[in-house]
Amino acid sequence: MNKFSNKLAIVTGGNSGIGYATAKELISEGAKVIITGRRKEAIEKAAEELGAIPFVADQSNLDDLDTLQKEVENQYGKVDILFINAGVTGGLIPIENMSVENFDNVMNINFRGAYFTLNKFIPLLNEGASVVLLSSIVASTYKPNSSVYQASKAALNSIAKTAAAELAPRKIRVNIVSPGPTKTEIMSKAGLDEEKLKGINEWLIDTIPLKKMGTAEDVAKLVVYLSDDNVSSFMTGTEIVIDGGMLL
Numbered sequence: 046m047n048k049f050s051n052k053l054a055i056v057t058g059g060n061s062g063i064g065y066a067t068a069k070e071l072i073s074e075g076a077k078v079i080i081t082g083r084r085k086e087a088i089e090k091a092a093e094e095l096g097a098i099p100f101v102a103d104q105s106n107l108d109d110l111d112t113l114q115k116e117v118e119n120q121y122g123k124v125d126i127l128f129i130n131a132g133v134t135g136g137l138i139p140i141e142n143m144s145v146e147n148f149d150n151v152m153n154i155n156f157r158g159a160y161f162t163l164n165k166f167i168p169l170l171n172e173g174a175s176v177v178l179l180s181s182i183v184a185s186t187y188k189p190n191s192s193v194y195q196a197s198k199a200a201l202n203s204i205a206k207t208a209a210a211e212l213a214p215r216k217i218r219v220n221i222v223s224p225g226p227t228k229t230e231i232m233s234k235a236g237l238d239e240e241k242l243k244g245i246n247e248w249l250i251d252t253i254p255l256k257k258m259g260t261a262e263d264v265a266k267l268v269v270y271l272s273d274d275n276v277s278s279f280m281t282g283t284e285i286v287i288d289g290g291m292l293l
Contacts, residue, residue: 047075048273053121054078057104057162058131060091062229063179066261067128067268068097074269076126081113104131104158105150114165123171126272129159130179132197137190148193155197160204167212175272176212176219178205179264182288184223198223202284209282218281220271225288226250227259254290263287 054071058064059080068078072095080095081102082088092099100116102109117124135151138144159178170176183191184198202221209219226249250256267287271277286292 047073048275049074049076049126052076052125053117053123054126054128054272055081055117055124055166056097056128056130057081057102057159059095059097060084060087063224063227063261063264063268064128064130065091065095066265067130068095070262070265070269071126071272072096077121079117079121081131104162105153106158107161110158110161110165114169117166118169122169124166124169125171125174127163127166127170127174127176128179128268128272129162129176131158132179134191134194138193139190140192143193151193151197155194156200159201163204163208167208170212170215170217173216173274174218175274175277176205176208176217177268177271178202178219178221179268180205180221180223180284182223182225182286182292185292205284206282213281218271218274218277220277220280220282221284222264222267222271223284223286223288224259224264225286225291226253227261227264229261252291253288254293257289259287259289 049071054076056064056068059068060082068080071078079098079100080092081100083103085101088099088101100113102113132155133151136147178201180201181198183195184202205219205221212219264287
């Protein structure tokens with residue numbers, strides 16, 4: 046029997062990158078998986094490829110989160126695995142030039158949206174459920190031109206640990222996965238062209254002790270590990286860094 050048979054998982058931002066890879070891994074282990082995303086065409090295409098259940102929802106839109114929560118409750122009742130994954134980097138802008146629009150966009154998706162996704166789904170979590178939040182090693186780094194993205198992930202880490210303490214009486218585990226440089230579409234979405242991306246990737250690989258970028262599949266396997274209460278039942282409030290040694 047697969048380890049997640051008869052379990053329901055929700056993956057936000059599940060139509061690409063780490064979310065897609067995690068949904069694929071969970072489904073391969075027997076879970077029924079709902080994936081969410083902002084773009085109808087993209088989320089439906091991904092769901093068809095994966096064998097997942099699509100739901101169009103913008104993590105930054107509280108009305109969308111309400112609708113998602115009500116639909117999940119009405120159709121499925123309870124949730125066993127919640128992977129809060131959706132996120133953006135925003136523009137690479139120094140603090141003195143930061144726009145309110147960029148600040149609000151990053152914070153509304155990465156922090157406010159993640160916070161209220163957790164807020165809405167706590168009542169639907171089964172006893173012994175697993176919550177995993179996708180953070181980043183930037184939460185503990187302070188690179189120029191990345192202030193809002195870094196702050197959004199640091200805030201996410203803080204609420205994850207508080208949630209772990211609050212939900213422990215229900216045996217619900219809340220953990221954090223913080224990847225380093227990973228091959229996904231997120232940097233392209235930040236508006237960088239191919240040449241700049243190539244240069245950044247080469248520079249990053251040179252700074253990583255293992256001399257390679259991580260993959261979405263690497264991170265997905267770790268999320269699945271944290272979702273499996275047979276192997277991670279004594280882990281909560283934990284941040285696991287998966288960065289090829291970059292923070293050494």
